Amino acid sequence: MLTFRQLETFREVMRSRTTQAAAEALRVSQPAVSNAIRQMESQIGFDLFDRVGKRLVPTPDAEEIFRDSEAIFELYNVFAQRLDSRKTNSMGTLRIVCTPPVANALMPPVIRDFVGTRPEVRINLDSRRIDGLFESLETRRADIGFALNPPQRPGLVREELALAQMVCAFPPGHPLSEKLAVTAADLASYPLVLFEPASKLNLILQDSFLNATLRENAIAEVRYTSLACLLAEAGIGPTLVDSLTAHAGHRYKLEYRPLYPAQRVSVCALYRANEPAKRVQTAFLDAVRGSGALAGIDEFGVTDG
Structure with a gap:
């Protein structure tokens, strides 16, 4: 079985036509190149070059092997590029x-x-x-x-x-926009869009912010913050979402105020x-x-x- 190094040496000799030039290109000694070619010829059972003075003249078989080997080196180059891309996380x-x-x-x-x-x-x-x-x-x-x-x-x-916090979301012009922060008492007179009782964000709020009055004021319950914001945007009622949802992209036509006391997430x-x-x-x-x-x-x- 020929090695990749043997094929690489053969390929360079085919290009340069002398073992000395091939050795310089491969950064090895000239005898190392000559030995590699002789070992390759011994393994495959026939000569690849006619020796004419200091030059090597490829046989017709060598020309065909050279053409066939190009596909191997093209594949190797693609593979090497992919390895390099992984190294740079690209x-x-x-x-x-x-x-x-x-x-x-x-x-x-x-x-x-x-x-x-x-x-x-x-x-x-x-x-x-x-x-x-x-x-x-x-x-x-x-x-x-x-x-x-x-x-x-x-x-x-x-x-x-990162450490976010829960905020109150409501349409522009809502009375809550006059507040610097929103308390549970501030929400007592409004219909609210809240999360389902078993949802993660509801569990964050229920121990220290949501009370029985606010839960009774729930005119709609949702599972996801995006839907809560859309309902609040439609004027159904204020909602409570995380500040990541409120901040990222500013995609909703809503105003936001932090809750007091702060509810961290x-x-x-x-x-x-x-x-x-x-x-x-x-x-x-x-x-x-x-x-x-x-x-x-x-x-x-x-x-x-």
């Missing part, structure tokens, strides 16, 4: 799973900027509730996950990327513990850490005290 496949608020608010600008400089990277983005997110990571259907206030989970690393990355990450995954997580989409989520200020 290619690869990344499977991301997020809870809906993070998928809607954080991922679009981060992915846009990330693939903008890495056109050969392929992103698979899935949006799931927290149980589905855990399942995707644990069954390796996803490489990395992002969620708001996820619980600790054995076998997964939970990295806090963590933006977290989750990935499998004790398992090396793909290079493209590490690069993407770095991009999320430095994202401008995270930079403004606490812009409403801390209202405690």
Whole structure:
């Protein structure tokens, strides 16, 4: 079986027609080139060159072998380029799973900027509730996950990327726009768009902000922050969402005020513990850490005290 190095040496001799020139191109000694050609001829059972003075004249068989070998080197060059792209994190496949608020608010600008400089990277983005997110990571259907206030989970690393807070969202001109911060008492006289009782964001609010009166004022209950904002935008009633949803993209025609006392919520990355990450995954997580989409989520200020 011929080695790749033998083919490489043969190819260079075919180009230069002398062992000395081939040796200089390959940065080896001239005897090393001569020995490689003789070993190749011995292995295949026939001569590849006629020796004419100091020059090597390829036989017709050598010319055919040379043409056939070009496909091997073209494939090798493509492979080498792909390896180099992986080294610079400019290619690869990344499977991301997020809870809906993070998928809607954080991922679009981060992915846009990330693939903008890495056109050969392929992103698979899935949006799931927290149980589905855990399942995707644990069954390796996803490489990395992002969620708001996820619980600790054995076998997964939970990295806090930023600290957001819950805010009140309402249409421009609403009486709540006169407030610097919104208390539970401020909302007592308004119909509200709230989250389903079992939803993660409702669980954040129910212990220290939502009371029986506010729950009775719920004219609509939803599962996702995007739908809560759309209903508030339509004038159905104020709603309570995370500041990541409020800040990222400014896509809703709404005004926002922080809650008092402040209701904090963590933006977290989750990935499998004790398992090396793909290079493209590490690069993407770095991009999320430095994202401008995270930079403004606490812009409403801390209202405690």
